[in-house]
Amino acid sequence: MSDLPRRDPRQEWIARNRLHPRHAEVLLAAGQGAASEWQGPNGLVRRNPHAIGFVGPNGVKRIDRSGTQQGAGGGGAMRPAAERKPLVEIEAPAFLVAVVPDMAGGRLSGHDRDLLGLARQLADADPVARGAVVAVIFGPHKETSFAEAGVDRLLHLDSPDVAGYAPEARLGALTLVEEAWAPRHWLLPDSKLGGGELGRRLAVRLGERPATSVWQVAADAEAVMGWQCTARGAAGSLDIRRPLSRVALALAECAEPVSETRHAATELALPQPLPSTLSRIQDLGQVSVDPSGVALSEAEFILSAGNGVKDWPGFHHAAEVLGATEGASRVAVDDGFMARDRQVGATGTWVTARVYVAVGISGAIQHLQGIQTCDKVVAINMDPGCDMIKRADLAVIGDATQILEALVTLVAQAREEKRDAA
Amino acid sequence: MQPEVTTMPALEVTVLVSVGRHPLTGRTRRADQDARGVELARSLADAQVRLLHAGMRDESSEAALRGYLGMGFTQLSLLEQPEGADVLPALAEALDATSPHLVIAGERAERGEGSGLLPYLLAERLGWPLVSGLAAVESVEDGVATLLQALPRGQRRRLKVRLPAIVTVDNAAPAPRQSAYGPARRGAFETTAGPVSDDEEWAAWQVQPARQRPKRLKIVKAASARDRFKAAAAKAEGGGGQVLTDVSPEQGAEAILMLLREEDVLR
Ligand SMILES: Cc1cc2nc3c(=O)[nH]c(=O)nc-3n(C[C@H](O)[C@H](O)[C@H](O)COP(=O)(O)OP(=O)(O)OC[C@H]3O[C@@H](n4cnc5c(N)ncnc54)[C@H](O)[C@@H]3O)c2cc1C
Numbered sequence: 023m024s025d026l027p028r029r030d031p032r033q034e035w036i037a038r039n040r041l042h043p044r045h046a047e048v049l050l051a052a053g054q055g056a057a058s059e060w061q062g063p064n065g066l067v068r069r070n071p072h073a074i075g076f077v078g079p080n081g082v083k084r085i086d087r088s089g090t091q092q093g094a095g096g097g098g099a100m101r102p103a104a105e106r107k108p109l110v111e112i113e114a115p116a117f118l119v120a121v122v123p124d125m126a127g128g129r130l131s132g133h134d135r136d137l138l139g140l141a142r143q144l145a146d147a148d149p150v151a152r153g154a155v156v157a158v159i160f161g162p163h164k165e166t167s168f169a170e171a172g173v174d175r176l177l178h179l180d181s182p183d184v185a186g187y188a189p190e191a192r193l194g195a196l197t198l199v200e201e202a203w204a205p206r207h208w209l210l211p212d213s214k215l216g217g218g219e220l221g222r223r224l225a226v227r228l229g230e231r232p233a234t235s236v237w238q239v240a241a242d243a244e245a246v247m248g249w250q251c252t253a254r255g256a257a258g259s260l261d262i263r264r265p266l267s268r269v270a271l272a273l274a275e276c277a278e279p280v281s282e283t284r285h286a287a288t289e290l291a292l293p294q295p296l297p298s299t300l301s302r303i304q305d306l307g308q309v310s311v312d313p314s315g316v317a318l319s320e321a322e323f324i325l326s327a328g329n330g331v332k333d334w335p336g337f338h339h340a341a342e343v344l345g346a347t348e349g350a351s352r353v354a355v356d357d358g359f360m361a362r363d364r365q366v367g368a369t370g371t372w373v374t375a376r377v378y379v380a381v382g383i384s385g386a387i388q389h390l391q392g393i394q395t396c397d398k399v400v401a402i403n404m405d406p407g408c409d410m411i412k413r414a415d416l417a418v419i420g421d422a423t424q425i426l427e428a429l430v431t432l433v434a435q436a437r438e439e440k441r442d443a444a
Numbered sequence: 445m446q447p448e449v450t451t452m453p454a455l456e457v458t459v460l461v462s463v464g465r466h467p468l469t470g471r472t473r474r475a476d477q478d479a480r481g482v483e484l485a486r487s488l489a490d491a492q493v494r495l496l497h498a499g500m501r502d503e504s505s506e507a508a509l510r511g512y513l514g515m516g517f518t519q520l521s522l523l524e525q526p527e528g529a530d531v532l533p534a535l536a537e538a539l540d541a542t543s544p545h546l547v548i549a550g551e552r553a554e555r556g557e558g559s560g561l562l563p564y565l566l567a568e569r570l571g572w573p574l575v576s577g578l579a580a581v582e583s584v585e586d587g588v589a590t591l592l593q594a595l596p597r598g599q600r601r602r603l604k605v606r607l608p609a610i611v612t613v614d615n616a617a618p619a620p621r622q623s624a625y626g627p628a629r630r631g632a633f634e635t636t637a638g639p640v641s642d643d644e645e646w647a648a649w650q651v652q653p654a655r656q657r658p659k660r661l662k663i664v665k666a667a668s669a670r671d672r673f674k675a676a677a678a679k680a681e682g683g684g685g686q687v688l689t690d691v692s693p694e695q696g697a698e699a700i701l702m703l704l705r706e707e708d709v710l711r
Pocket of ligand 1: 387
């Protein structure tokens with residue numbers, strides 16, 4: 023049921039017409055009177071303006087001056103957008119669609135969301151027998167919006183065995199999922215980070231021939247699983263139309279992400295604990311690479327300098343200590359402080375960093391265009407009104423030189439403590 | 445190829461090479477990742493490198509395969525297969541017979557289905573561990589290889605794997621050397637007939653040149669005109685960020701440090 027207020031024009035008309043025989047009756051039914059208007063002890067009519075009006079569908083308070091008031095009470099903060107989406111719960115799913123998102127940086131990436139959108143498409147195709155989408159995630163995460171991304175069930179496996187690069191242990195876990203629930207579809211992102219590899223391992227283990235680099239899926243009654251897909255082949259130079267296989271590895275933008283509904287995202291647990299596998303591959307951890315050698319367009323962490331940077335040696339030192347790749351605004355490049363290939367923005371490089379720290383950059387539209395896809399933006403600026411602050415997730419108002427100095431000291435201190443402890 | 449006088453047993457490496465396709469002209473060439481794999485094998489000390497290809501032998505594929513011979517080899521083992529055959533059984537049998545310590549392959553073929561599944565199938569069939577996306581082999585000692593794996597965003601991860609193993613090569617591996625014309629001409633093919641199995645599924649699929657993928661439109665989904673107007677008129681997106689005014693540089697730095705830690709970008 024929708025909770026939009028419904029209006030009944032006739033009732034409203036009666037309520038406005040004080041001479042109508044049913045006037046009092048209708049007013050009472052509308053629930054008006056008592057709360058917003060009453061007779062005080064001295065015979066004065068008291069009115070409570072907060073009690074009248076109602077909250078419209080968009081969260082704006084409306085006061086109906088016509089005399090009838092639909093839905094008593096009022097005020098109250100607007101509900102957050104997420105809560106206004108209808109909640110879809112699938113109690114007894116006809117089948118399961120398993121998705122193994124990459125969770126790069128502990129969050130659902132855009133690719134993961136597209137994939138969940140595709141999973142919803144597969145699960146909701148038949149309104150009579152709807153399937154449920156199970157997301158299987160490994161290791162610690164920071165994601166809070168599984169429900170909005172379209173996840174019905176969440177299987178979170180967080181044991182030290184499956185942390186880091188552990189394809190064999192993860193494969194073992196997925197085989198357990200297969201044994202326990204036998205999902206009808208397995209969907210993985212065909213990405214470098216893990217989905218591409220894990221999906222191929224899984225397909226080989228299950229003895230399925232997976233559809234790889236899938237970018238389009240359409241219903242087709244004649245196909246084996248009821249779906250036909252289009253996949254890229256031969257280094258992206260061919261389109262292969264084939265029936266969708268049980269295990270599918272899909273490219274980014276394979277479907278629209280879920281945006282209109284909210285799902286339950288109830289936690290699942292494996293019926294039995296993970297077997298401890300003896301891995302033949304040992305992860306020795308990430309190697310520190312020279313951040314200045316990383317291409318700006320694919321750097322993960324960028325410290326970017328603008329016209330507000332006065333102390334250039336200090337800035338370079340900070341980038342080195344933080345292990346960040348250096349970027350710059352056009353002004354810093356034009357003034358000769360930074361190389362041309364470091365320019366971020368419309369006429370420079372479009373960056374995809376997870377964390378972008380803008381030091382003394384005002385946030386001109388040409389610059390903001392270049393950082394559209396950045397996850398977290400930190401601004402250090404003197405001017406609290408500039409556009410970069412509006413874009414930033416964290417803004418610190420103050421002098422860039424001093425703040426960078428303090429940051430370098432803090433980081434160096436923390437490293438020192440760690441070394442002492444070790 | 446190399447004199448067998450080394451005191452240590454030589455590391456036997458087999459590189460699986462395929463016929464590539466030039467992305468613009470569509471002509472056959474040595475496949476880029478496979479050539480990188482050959483280069484990687486060449487850079488290993490004490491390695492006995494063998495090239496292995498399963499496929500059809502005709503004029504254009506021979507020209508492409510000679511590109512690998514031109515990287516300093518005298519011969520290439522060729523398992524002859526008809527066009528469109530499934531090369532897995534032939535390769536698995538050949539690897540079983542020679543049992544090398546390390547098998548190097550590219551991540552994906554440049555022709556055919558190009559699903560990148562072959563190394564995984566071989567690994568499962570032979571029961572060997574597989575490591576994907578290699579940038580370098582750092583060392584091989586006592587039957588354990590130390591590898592450098594390429595991660596997205598230019599990052600690297602160090603791994604240890606017990607040999608025998610199959611590895612696939614990433615585009616981040618060192619660029620292959622040029623193919624020298626003379627050795628490429630002189631090199632010989634050592635042809636053997638392997639078991640042939642047809643790939644029926646592939647034959648049943650509809651294959652056509654890739655068409656441009658439609659660009660995703662940015663649709664503003666709003667329930668009302670008011671929301672749509674707000675979305676259209678908004679200048680800077682985001683908003684709702686935390687703004688710290690009137691803080692000392694130390695406090696500001698601390699807040700930034702916290703965010704950097706939370707995002708796990710500090711090493
Ligand atoms: C066609 C065209 C293309 C362009 N393309 C690009 C592009 O690709 N990339 C790009 O970056 N620009 C581009 N620009 C330029 C862009 O319009 C801006 O001029 C430029 O981005 C501004 O750079 P800025 O923020 O570093 O400098 P400013 O606008 O001068 O901003 C400096 C900021 O630093 C702050 N500040 C000053 N002192 C301090 C201090 N001590 N501590 C902290 N903060 C301080 C100030 O408050 C101010 O916000 C383009 C322009 C045009 C016309």
